[in-house]
Amino acid sequence: MLNKQNSAYSEKDPLVSVILCNYNYGNFITQTIESVLSQTYRHFELIVVDDGSEDNSKEIISSFNDHRIQTIFSQNFGQAAAFNTAFGMAKGDIICFIDSDDWWMPGKLERSILWHVFLQGDYALLQHGLTVWSDGDAGPYKNILPVGDCFAEMQQCGNIDYFVPTSGLVFRKEILEKIFPLPDEIRISADAYLMRCAFVFGKVYSIPETLGYYRKHEQNNVFRNKDFDVDELFSNIIFPALNNFYKKNEINFQFEYSYLKEPLLIRKLLRTLAYYKKCTKRYFGVGNHFPKS
DSSP: OOOOOTTOOOTTSOOEEEEEEESSOTTTHHHHHHHHHTOSOOOEEEEEEEESOSSSHHHHHHTOOOTTEEEEEEOOOOHHHHHHHHHHHOOOSEEEEEETTOEEOTTHHHHHHHHHHHTTTOOSEEEEEEEEEETTEEEESOSOOOOBOHHHHHHHHOOOOOOOOGGGEEEEHHHHTTTOSOOTTOOSOHHHHHHHHHTTSSOEEEEEEEEEEEEOOTTOTTTSOTTOOHHHHIIIIIHHHHHHHHHHTTOSOOOOSGGGGSOHHHHHHHHHHHHHHHHTTOSSSSTTOOOOO
């Protein structure tokens, strides 16, 4: 039974481990940490790994005095290595990730745990909507999020883009134990690998609510970096790592790079048409039986 008192929690409430990895986002990380500490669900720990920042991040992180925060300051080894360090310390049955330039709404953890209880833990991955924030302009990261056996659907229609970024993801620890440690060569976008490993172990459920913000800004590695090539990232790093993971776990699937050869606009159009066709048959997949507060 979920205890809703802000000042207390029941021992039966699941412990949530929140993993926050940071590199040179001192301009944003105060808001990120405060959004975690302000959660209405109180039974959590916050593990902050600073990946060798060269700005004022260390001073800002160290300024927080809260018994739920654990901090690690390391050299710059990349996001996967930082995730590995944090996961090795995590004690929670539920693992959430948040990027150090994003922030959550106060009810993010409470709503996630309500869905965890509602689903009786029968899922591989939970996600929720995110609002993209850019200099005061805001809009949804995705208009429709899927539910069900997304791994099987990916094989049928060729879509690989089912997920929101790191800050909208919720995992059961027992699923992540089958995946970690992540390959160290994944220095950015480790969530791209993590999600596509997790969904081979069960269903994906998407909470039909927006529970956080994804910040679009000049320092962002993906949105504003003109040198960032997502096709190169997937073809040279993510796909090979996923194929190694599938082979190691005797999963009869290997990513091919043929889909990357088509122009990006055509790829998006074909995947969108295939996806919307399926969505007309099962929107959110759980009818109107959503968990209530």
